[in-house]
Amino acid sequence: MAYEVLARKWRPAQFDDVVGQSHVTRTLKNAIESNRVAHAYLFVGPRGIGKTTLSRIFAKALNCLASDAPTVTPCGVCDLCREIAAGNSFDVLEIDGASNNGVDQVRDLRDQVQFAPAKGRFRIIIIDEVHMLSPSAFNALLKTLEEPPPHVKFIFATTEGDKIPPTIISRCQRFDLRRIHTALIVERLRVICEHEQVTITDDALLAVARGADGGMRDAQSALDQLISFKGDTLTEDDVLAVFGLVSRQSLETLAGHILTGGLADILRLVALFDSAGKDLRRLVAELLDHFRNLLVYQHVGGDAGSLDATPEQIHTLARQAEASDPARVLRVAEMLADTEGRLRHALNVRTLLETALIRCARASTTVTLEDVIKRLNAIRSAEPPPAAAAAAAPGPNPAARRQQYFDDPAVKRAMELFDGDVVGIEE
Numbered sequence: 173m174a175y176e177v178l179a180r181k182w183r184p185a186q187f188d189d190v191v192g193q194s195h196v197t198r199t200l201k202n203a204i205e206s207n208r209v210a211h212a213y214l215f216v217g218p219r220g221i222g223k224t225t226l227s228r229i230f231a232k233a234l235n236c237l238a239s240d241a242p243t244v245t246p247c248g249v250c251d252l253c254r255e256i257a258a259g260n261s262f263d264v265l266e267i268d269g270a271s272n273n274g275v276d277q278v279r280d281l282r283d284q285v286q287f288a289p290a291k292g293r294f295r296i297i298i299i300d301e302v303h304m305l306s307p308s309a310f311n312a313l314l315k316t317l318e319e320p321p322p323h324v325k326f327i328f329a330t331t332e333g334d335k336i337p338p339t340i341i342s343r344c345q346r347f348d349l350r351r352i353h354t355a356l357i358v359e360r361l362r363v364i365c366e367h368e369q370v371t372i373t374d375d376a377l378l379a380v381a382r383g384a385d386g387g388m389r390d391a392q393s394a395l396d397q398l399i400s401f402k403g404d405t406l407t408e409d410d411v412l413a414v415f416g417l418v419s420r421q422s423l424e425t426l427a428g429h430i431l432t433g434g435l436a437d438i439l440r441l442v443a444l445f446d447s448a449g450k451d452l453r454r455l456v457a458e459l460l461d462h463f464r465n466l467l468v469y470q471h472v473g474g475d476a477g478s479l480d481a482t483p484e485q486i487h488t489l490a491r492q493a494e495a496s497d498p499a500r501v502l503r504v505a506e507m508l509a510d511t512e513g514r515l516r517h518a519l520n521v522r523t524l525l526e527t528a529l530i531r532c533a534r535a536s537t538t539v540t541l542e543d544v545i546k547r548l549n550a551i552r553s554a555e556p557p558p559a560a561a562a563a564a565a566p567g568p569n570p571a572a573r574r575q576q577y578f579d580d581p582a583v584k585r586a587m588e589l590f591d592g593d594v595v596g597i598e599e
């Protein structure tokens with residue numbers, strides 16, 4: 173039997189198999205079950221996250237011959253389900269908007285949709301990359317969308333929702349598909365590897381998912397490549413070499429040095445990554461993800477669904493979250509976000525990265541106003557109340573107490589930081 177690529181072999185066949193888009197699949201299933209299917213849908217989202225797959229599942233659900241009406245669980249084996257999956261059904265037209273973007277092609281389409289479906293209930297027109305249509309083609313399409321024949325459903329997919337004219341969007345139900353969480357991609361890849369009898373470590377699975385940056389198709393294609401390149405045993409190093417990523421542990425170590433202000437270690441690691449040919453822009457993006465996760469962990473804890481991390485990552489996050497102050501983590505995250513933007517146009521990436529990381533490290537270890545206030549309050553509450561203090565002799569007089577505040581190392585650092593313009597510390 174001919175080899176079938178993983179992305180195709182493992183393409184979801186049911187709504188419930190689609191990973192990471194439950195907000196869309198749930199709504200589509202509800203529409204089918206309550207018999208409220210609209211006549212036009214628009215799927216918007218980055219490439220490789222399941223727009224075409226979802227369009228085909230939806231087309232099968234509407235047309236499956238195994239049930240008397242549209243169904244949320246198409247059978248997958250009737251003539252129509254099979255034809256749709258193979259992309260050669262008369263009733264379901266799949267059109268590439270990039271190469272059929274003229275007004276004549278859309279007029280052809282308008283003529284075609286007048287025909288009743290041959291086998292199914294609906295004629296379904298799927299237009300991929302619909303933003304590529306010319307303005308006149310959109311106009312021609314608009315006429316059909318305004319008064320579609322009852323047996324016609326349109327499904328549009330695009331990576332660039334803001335290029336679709338508002339007149340079209342307002343006649344569609346729009347769904348925004350998300351980048352898929354890394355942890356969800358890891359789980360899916362793990363299942364695939366088990367079935368394909370590929371031995372792969374957890375960090376290697378994570379590295380494939382990280383490399384794919386939220387795209388399931390890219391993750392599966394990368395896995396395919398790695399298997400044909402390395403055989404059926406894969407390590408993290410095999411994957412890192414392909415994507416130019418740094419290992420999970422190195423990334424977490426670097427984050428640790430940023431949090432503790434280890435400037436020498438930061439510079440040493442950056443030099444190491446640079447000489448190993450790692451993608452430094454990507455490194456900043458991944459560091460930003462790490463600090464974002466750290467913030468989430470600090471505010472809502474490790475078991476929240478909003479945390480996109482594997483168990484190994486969560487282990488490190490817990491440790492670093494415990495040891496660092498949320499206000500500082502936020503400042504580092506902001507600086508990294510700013511750096512990510514500036515790196516896009518930078519010629520000397522390494523220099524910019526080094527200075528940015530040094531700034532981050534300083535930001536994460538310098539004293540914040542919040543610290544100063546906390547320390548002051550601690551000193552105050554440790555002191556006896558004023559009446560008792562006055563009675564107690566020989567206690568520190570007000571001038572001595574004032575000196576005590578300014579002798580505190582935290583206050584001194586804050587004074588340096590804010591150029592002496594720190595806080596009015598009055599009795």
Ligand SMILES: [Zn+2]
Nearest residue numbers: 236247250253
């Ligand atoms: Zn079927």
